[in-house]
Amino acid sequence: WVMTINALLPDFSKLPTPALTQENVVLDPLQVLRCDPRVFR
Numbered sequence: 001w002v003m004t005i006n007a008l009l010p011d012f013s014k015l016p017t018p019a020l021t022q023e024n025v026v027l028d029p030l031q032v033l034r035c036d037p038r039v040f041r
């Protein structure tokens with residue numbers, strides 16, 4: 001899951017986005033749904 005979420009995170013060249021870890025997903029599983037609108041398709 002973590003690799004999929006990190007692949008779907010938006011790529012902002014000016015603002016570095018921290019990659020999510022397994023621990024972050026365990027603490028807040030809704031991050032899976034927030035990463036990209038394509039997840040709902």
